[in-house]
Amino acid sequence: MTAEVATGVVAELHRRGVSDVDDSTLARALYSSDASLYRVVPQVVVRPRHPDELHAILDVAQATGVPVTMRGAGTSIAGNAVGAGIVVDTLKHLNRVVSIDAEARTAVVQPGVVHADLQRAAAPYGLRFGPDPSTHTRCTIGGMIGNNACGSRALGYGRTVDNVVDLDVAWAPGAGDVRTELTGLVDQHLAHVRTSFGRFSRQVSGYSLEHLLPENGRSLERFLVGSEGTLGVVTQATVRLVDDRVDRRLVVLGYPSMIEAADAVPALIAATDGRMIACEGLDARIVDLVRARGGGVPDLPAGAGWLFVEVVDPDLVAPVVAAAGALGHRVVEDSPQAAALWRIREDGAGLAALSLPTPAYSGWEDAAVPPERLGAWLRDFDRLLRDHDLDGVPYGHFGDGCVHVRIDFPFRREDGAKVFRDFLTACALELRKHGGSLSGEHGDGRARSELLPLMYDAESLRLFAAVKAICDPQNLLNPGNIVDPAPLDADLRPTRPRAALALADQVHRCTGVGKCVAPKTAGVMCPSYLATRDEKDSTRGRSRVLQEAVDGTLVRGFADPAVHEALDLCLACKGCASDCPTGVDMATYKAEALHQKHDVLGERRPRSHFLLGGLPRWAALAAPMAPIANRMMRLRPVARLAKATAGIDQRRSIPTFAPKTLRRSVGVPEVVPDVWIWADSFSDHFFPGNGHAAIRWLESVGVTARVITDDACCALTWVTTGQLDKARSIMERTVRTLAPYVESGVPVVGLEPSCLATLRSDLPELTGSHLDVLSFAELVERLDLPLPDLSGVRVVAQPHCHHASIIGWAADKRLLERAGAAVTQVAGCCGLAGNFGMEKGHYEVSVAVAETHLLPAVRADRDAVVLADGMSCRVQLDDLADVPAMHLAELFASRLEA
DSSP states (O other): OOHHHHHHHHHHHHHTTOOOEEOSHHHHHHTSBOSSSBBOOOSEEEOOSSHHHHHHHHHHHHHHTOOEEEOTTSOOSSSTTOOSSEEEOOTTTOOOEEEEETTTTEEEEOTTOBHHHHHHHHGGGTEEOSOBOTTTTTOBHHHHHHHTOOBTTHHHHOOGGGGEEEEEEEEOTTOOOHHHHHHHHHHTTHHHHHHHSOSSTTOOSSOOGGGGSGGGTOOHHHHHTTSTTSSEEEEEEEEEOEEOOOOOEEEEEEESSHHHHHHTHHHHHHHTTTOOSEEEEEEHHHHHHHHHTTOOOOOOOSSSEEEEEEESOGGGHHHHHHHHOOSEEEEEOOHHHHHHHHHHHHTHHHHHTTSSSSOOBOSSOOOBOOGGGHHHHHHHHHHHHHHTTOOEEEEEEGGGTEEEEEEOOOTTSTTHHHHHHHHHHHHHHHHHHTTOBSOSSSOOHHHHGGGGGGTSOHHHHHHHHHHHHHHOTTOOBSTTSSSSOOOTTTTBOOOSOSSOSHHHHHGGGOOOOOGGGOSSOSSSSOHHHHHHOOGGGSHHHHHHHHHHHHHOSSSOSTTSHHHHHHHTTOOOOOHHHHHSTTOOOHHHHHHHHHHIIIIISOOOOOHHHHHTTTHHHHHHHHGGGHHHHHHHHTSHHHHHHHHHHHTBOTTSOOOOOOSSOHHHHHOSOSSOOSEEEEOOHHHHHTOHHHHHHHHHHHHHTTOOEEEEOSOOOOOHHHHHTTOHHHHHHHHHHHHHHHHHHHHTTSOEEEOOHHHHHHHHTHHHHHHSOOOOEEOHHHHHHHHTOOOOOOTTOEEEEOOOHHIIIIIOSHHHHHHHHHTTOEEEEOOSOOSOTTTTTTBTTOHHHHHHHHHHTHHHHHHHTTTSEEEOOSHHHHHHHHHHHOOOOBOHHHHHHHTTOO
């Protein structure tokens, strides 16, 4: 499409009342990929605000000849959600649960409703939408309809198609009486449709013509489910809800391998008379990766592969165990432990991508066979992997015969695409012998549509073409999928970066699974997306833009305005470093991108980088005259000038310098203590009370603590502003300063979470050095110190985002609960995040982030102790809520006077 045509499309969309239309380089980069291997740059991205706009978009497609691709949440693994024309994102605006009829057990929803939001809306009625894909926190109901998504509990609750009651559909331009024409087509081929379609529950590939049979009620609505947006556009859906007031039991069964686990499936189906709610397979390599990354994994029975069997009838537990033939089993009755195991399974796609020595990819992703053939199919599949010198980590819906897998295709080799093509073709041929389906729930998309002739005969393929001609005669809806497919190795996303940078490899860790675009989260990622709901502000969106910057043709390097716009609202919270299943660390990527832009390419830095980025230096210079500086900052004209000079938003307060720094107030230690306290810049210059409280409480339990009086800055503020050469120099000096203390064997404790996290993550990356510095909670646990009595104390705790993501807040929570406190742990980020919330242009987003979790939690219990170890969190609470907060050491010390 030429630029002139694209401009005409935008003008035509606006003329027809479609307002949220974006053909910027940024938007086109954001939507060029989904969760698949494919990259197709759209010309225009549209986010319709009203269902009528979907009809208008189709009219524009007809008038301009430009195709339309529905996006859903962009979690498509088969490449169903990328297109070269108009890409339509319903997630932003068409996301309303219109109504719930508890008596009829139905819900009416717009196509952009997120699955988890529907569940929350149905929960007060004791109901739920049955299918639950692993992406349920962010996938849309429209996308689930497009792919006939199933999820872990399809055994008990059915596929999406089994739960669709009615659909409102915008038909493609030129379509006639679709229902009559499709019915007539099937009636001409009744025998063939009856014998070729609907052979088993996970036969998802192609078009599901069995739903148009007279004995199946000639359901046009069910037929459209799984058609991947190639036949019509859903504007509204009525879906069935099921009773969620059940007591689920989870039985975990261990096997020597996933193949032996697959062999057990038919016996389990027979033993339960098909009444399992779920029967999921999980490979040990995925669990090992969770453990290696410090994640909690409940005890599992012996084995290298497991089946997770869920039932609601407690009388089925014994038959499951008896029929399993397992090495061992465990009945998980603890709900938090069961939830932890299901979370590992839900993160399977992202974790599997990292569970091999080299990156693993989707592509041959969700093939399915009748469950009785599963063991035999996995043996043949394993042989095919070895024949092609590949490896993969299988997992998935074993009770349905559907296997997910990520495979280490050698895309960075010149022949990588050929290996990919040869392997997929070989798999399709072998799958045919088992009567299987190329897709069991993700659809064919660009990855498998070309292979449909290896699964279906010529008559079936002619029927698919006839269906497409009836519903979309001008081939405007998601062309290149199912009918007249593009080659499966066309439009593969580049994975061999042109730029010789570590960042070029790192940004490709993002596979697009989209956990960062969940509208609600119990973790930290991604705070700016939660505030804006814009794709550009998600970890995935930023990764896509950076991928384009390092190896694409759309975004022209790190100085491109699209890179600035994508990274501008990144708080560098490091939430993605822990919450993203593939381990994307956008804070690190942002720092490197800023370094490349300003230090390598020579683009001028903003003043805030020098002034806020050098805060520890200015604090040290101001220390001798701290009282005078504080008095000056209370003068409004001076404060306004200072803020304007530093690039600070005028609505922000300027933190007050401590009258005497922590290091000056304690003096040079006269004895070798039991514990050294590292005076980071923030504890030293702004919150020395943290250090004094730690000393006072430790000494109350018989531990002598002293402050390291040497200057040792972690260089955090230089890192976050991308001044990496300067940061590296400061860090190397700090290593030389702190190493003798650490190596002495006396524990060293850090009090400011962001500074401690910098030592844990950025320092090793930039210098290759490691310093074993503990958090206050880690120190208390390591020394097994007696705890204060916090009985009756209610604590609202905001873990600093770096604390939660890098250090881990579990030790802090254990201590508080062991001490008797009632703890409410706040999710997410406070929104200030160092210099981010202070800078002009960020205030509104900073406040919006605080409103997602922190401020509502504080308002909900105004009499609680507010615990916030991080300086950013304390400044944010003081600025926005006038709420004093305490460090954990201060809370412990406060009980000495109680």
